[in-house]
Amino acid sequence: MGFFARLFSGNSKTKMSFAEKLKYIFTGSEITEDFYDELEFALISSDIGSKTTTLILDELRDQIKDKKIKQTDKAKELLKDIMKDILKKAEGDDLDFPLVLMVVGVNGVGKTTAIGKLANYFRTKGKNVIIAAGDTFRAAASDQLEVWAERAKVRIVKSSEGSDPGAVVFDAISSAKAKNADCLIIDTAGRLHNKTNLMEELKKISRIVEREMPNAEFHKAIVVDATTGQNAISQVEQFNEAVGLTDLVITKLDGTAKGGFLLSLANEFNIPVRFVGVGETIDDLLPFNADEFVDSII
Amino acid sequence: MGLLSNLGEKLNHIFSKLTKKGKLTELEIKEAMREVRVALLEADVNFLVAKDFIVKVTEKAVGEEILKSLTPGQQVIKIVRDELVELMGGGASKLEVSSNPPTVILMCGLQGAGKTTMCGKLASLLKSQGKKPLLVACDIYRPAAIDQLKIVGKTANVEVYSESIKNAVKIAENGIAHAKKLGLDTVIIDTAGRLHIDETLMGELIEIKKATHPTEILLTIDAMLGQDAVNVGKEFNEKLDITGVILTKLDGDTRGGAALSVKAVTGKPIKFCGIGEKIGDIEPFYPDRMASRILGMGDVLTLIEKAQANFDAEQVKKMEESFRKNAFTFDDFLIQFEQINKMGNIKDLIAMIPGAAGKINANDIDESRLVKFKAIIQSMTPRERANPDLIKASQKKRIAAGSGTTIQDVNQLMKQFEQTKTMMKNMNSGKSPMSLFGKRKF
Numbered sequence A: 001m002g003f004f005a006r007l008f009s010g011n012s013k014t015k016m017s018f019a020e021k022l023k024y025i026f027t028g029s030e031i032t033e034d035f036y037d038e039l040e041f042a043l044i045s046s047d048i049g050s051k052t053t054t055l056i057l058d059e060l061r062d063q064i065k066d067k068k069i070k071q072t073d074k075a076k077e078l079l080k081d082i083m084k085d086i087l088k089k090a091e092g093d094d095l096d097f098p099l100v101l102m103v104v105g106v107n108g109v110g111k112t113t114a115i116g117k118l119a120n121y122f123r124t125k126g127k128n129v130i131i132a133a134g135d136t137f138r139a140a141a142s143d144q145l146e147v148w149a150e151r152a153k154v155r156i157v158k159s160s161e162g163s164d165p166g167a168v169v170f171d172a173i174s175s176a177k178a179k180n181a182d183c184l185i186i187d188t189a190g191r192l193h194n195k196t197n198l199m200e201e202l203k204k205i206s207r208i209v210e211r212e213m214p215n216a217e218f219h220k221a222i223v224v225d226a227t228t229g230q231n232a233i234s235q236v237e238q239f240n241e242a243v244g245l246t247d248l249v250i251t252k253l254d255g256t257a258k259g260g261f262l263l264s265l266a267n268e269f270n271i272p273v274r275f276v277g278v279g280e281t282i283d284d285l286l287p288f289n290a291d292e293f294v295d296s297i298i
Numbered sequence B: 001m002g003l004l005s006n007l008g009e010k011l012n013h014i015f016s017k018l019t020k021k022g023k024l025t026e027l028e029i030k031e032a033m034r035e036v037r038v039a040l041l042e043a044d045v046n047f048l049v050a051k052d053f054i055v056k057v058t059e060k061a062v063g064e065e066i067l068k069s070l071t072p073g074q075q076v077i078k079i080v081r082d083e084l085v086e087l088m089g090g091g092a093s094k095l096e097v098s099s100n101p102p103t104v105i106l107m108c109g110l111q112g113a114g115k116t117t118m119c120g121k122l123a124s125l126l127k128s129q130g131k132k133p134l135l136v137a138c139d140i141y142r143p144a145a146i147d148q149l150k151i152v153g154k155t156a157n158v159e160v161y162s163e164s165i166k167n168a169v170k171i172a173e174n175g176i177a178h179a180k181k182l183g184l185d186t187v188i189i190d191t192a193g194r195l196h197i198d199e200t201l202m203g204e205l206i207e208i209k210k211a212t213h214p215t216e217i218l219l220t221i222d223a224m225l226g227q228d229a230v231n232v233g234k235e236f237n238e239k240l241d242i243t244g245v246i247l248t249k250l251d252g253d254t255r256g257g258a259a260l261s262v263k264a265v266t267g268k269p270i271k272f273c274g275i276g277e278k279i280g281d282i283e284p285f286y287p288d289r290m291a292s293r294i295l296g297m298g299d300v301l302t303l304i305e306k307a308q309a310n311f312d313a314e315q316v317k318k319m320e321e322s323f324r325k326n327a328f329t330f331d332d333f334l335i336q337f338e339q340i341n342k343m344g345n346i347k348d349l350i351a352m353i354p355g356a357a358g359k360i361n362a363n364d365i366d367e368s369r370l371v372k373f374k375a376i377i378q379s380m381t382p383r384e385r386a387n388p389d390l391i392k393a394s395q396k397k398r399i400a401a402g403s404g405t406t407i408q409d410v411n412q413l414m415k416q417f418e419q420t421k422t423m424m425k426n427m428n429s430g431k432s433p434m435s436l437f438g439k440r441k442f
Helices: A002-007 A018-025 A033-045 A050-066 A072-088 A111-124 A141-152 A165-178 A196-212 A231-243 A261-268 A290-297 B007-015 B026-042 B047-061 B072-088 B115-128 B145-156 B168-182 B199-212 B229-240 B258-266 B287-294 B300-310 B313-324 B330-342 B346-351 B367-378 B382-386 B393-403 B407-428 B433-437
Strands: A099-104 A129-134 A155-157 A183-188 A217-225 A247-251 A273-277 A285-287 B103-109 B133-138 B186-191 B216-222 B244-248 B270-274 B282-284
Touching (some): A018 A033, A033 A072, A033 B047, A050 A072, A050 A261, A050 B026, A072 A261, A072 A290, A099 A111, A099 A196, A099 A231, A111 A129, A111 A141, A111 A183, A111 A247, A111 A273, A111 A285, A129 A141, A141 A155, A141 B145, A155 A165, A165 A183, A165 A196, A183 A196, A196 A217, A196 A231, A217 A231, A231 A261, A247 A261, B007 B026, B007 B072, B026 B047, B026 B072, B047 B072, B047 B258, B072 B258, B072 B287, B103 B115, B103 B199, B103 B229, B115 B133, B115 B145, B115 B186, B115 B270, B168 B186, B168 B199, B186 B199, B229 B258, B244 B258, B258 B270, B258 B287, B330 B367, B330 B382, B330 B407, B367 B393, B367 B407, B393 B407
Parallel strands (some): A099 A183, A099 A217, A129 A155, A129 A183, A217 A247, A247 A273, B103 B186, B133 B186, B216 B244, B244 B270
Antiparallel strands (some): B270 B282
């Protein structure tokens, strides 16, 4: 334990908040190799990943050289702009209605909570929303969603635990048609993306929606937990391969994790980030904004 | 993903220029450590933890004699791996028992880590060890959390204590009193997920700890956690002085560097792992497997266990008999397919085999072919399955039509079947064809 104890005790830099850490980096002093080392630390600590971090820092080095910048504080805006440029690709256009939104993701990322918030968001925008409790696997998942439906003041279609999620979705579609709903949000059970048979189930739900509501906008949003590390990329990759993702929702950004994997995602996929979750109450869901996101990291 | 970026291959590449064996030099080590560092960061090991780890391993590796049986690359991996094992090890996967029962186990962690599911798994495990556990539902915040624990408790066949009051400390206390009254020896307290920086909710946990004197305080950590794992581990440990860590969702494809990070900042043993959604999907923590996994070097032990767990012993025995009698039929072939299918995604299985990296391209494996083959066999009559010689041109035509495939597909299957049969025959004199997966369980 010796060297780890040393590492995380006393005046170790981990004790400093992120903002303090960065203040220490952008002091206005001369740019040295240490400056790049510190930046690398800051970026990797936000889960940006070593590949994308190298990419960003290489670009920064080039620009610093081109623009003959000498002081660290001048480099700050440059770095931010590089990151914002990457993330601009991740800002989405406006959503069209009628909309069917299938929400997918691994276990425990906060899908059910996010759906409650989404339902509320759309309802307050004047939309007629219905939720389909498609997670028929996890114990009490539909009860949890029902509470959120109540809070969001929207209708929910559910069925008993262990029943076929396809059947629930079918019922919800019938209800959405009968009630002339603008927006149908489908909850699905959390599943690890490397489980082939569970991914097949999502394809089945997709087929039902495509068959029954051919004229609706059909979106498939993945919810990713901001505390996730590099596995976020594998999650998006594999869910995207299975159902063709159209949106990203990032949850739990109210903790100390920064969700930096978004930069890697923006760099590798063309999937817009729609919302970010920043708390446990129903209003804690914000449209994604690249500038604000970068400002929270740097 | 990542098959070709395997650390072992990269290191072997670096060292491939070296033909002369002898001692590892500082320069070679430095180059190798750059790759090790990237591997650790890609696996989500915390930046500072990785940095110090590398300093330490470099010290150890310089001047190290290269073992005769190893290449320099393998030697470096061995040093790195041994060090990882040592750092993550220590402390067996055993729960302490209180001398003054009931033993109280307090579960804590972030939202969505998998606490409630893990409570059920622990209760079920303890029950199978002859303990009498009680689950106490103290997550009074998340909608339907108590209902979830009740359902999980029902599956584990363990009673769940709950109240509708909004006071988690009181519920915990009453739960323990309830256990005493019923003569139950272990109390597992499920608590709400919370952020480590949420003063109010962390305060609640401290209060529960004060009121219940837990023997074990287990921090549940999602194996997919990124760099933030150090902050989470540190805060929970500082506030609660946890006794151990449980790693969940290890059945995913994450490299799980969070395990090293959390162990590094807390110094507390990782006691158990969650490896699936079923109540029995809990296993002890194996530092050696975790080390290989973090380094992206495959996990052959998990593969073997997975094979053993999923193979139906009875069916395999039957099949082995067929092999011995040289009476391998299409029915046996079908069983074989089904056994393989049960083990999960073939690409994932390959990713777990260290040597397979680079040699087998996962994308070359067409899983739909297995499905096709199954359909073809299912379109054969029982007599045809038992006597493949009966299958002539007209039968093939019928089978192809029945299974929605082509005659070429049927021929391909027949060819594969013959090859397998020949292989079986050759092996018959020697080892069991299933010996790859070990004999233990059959």
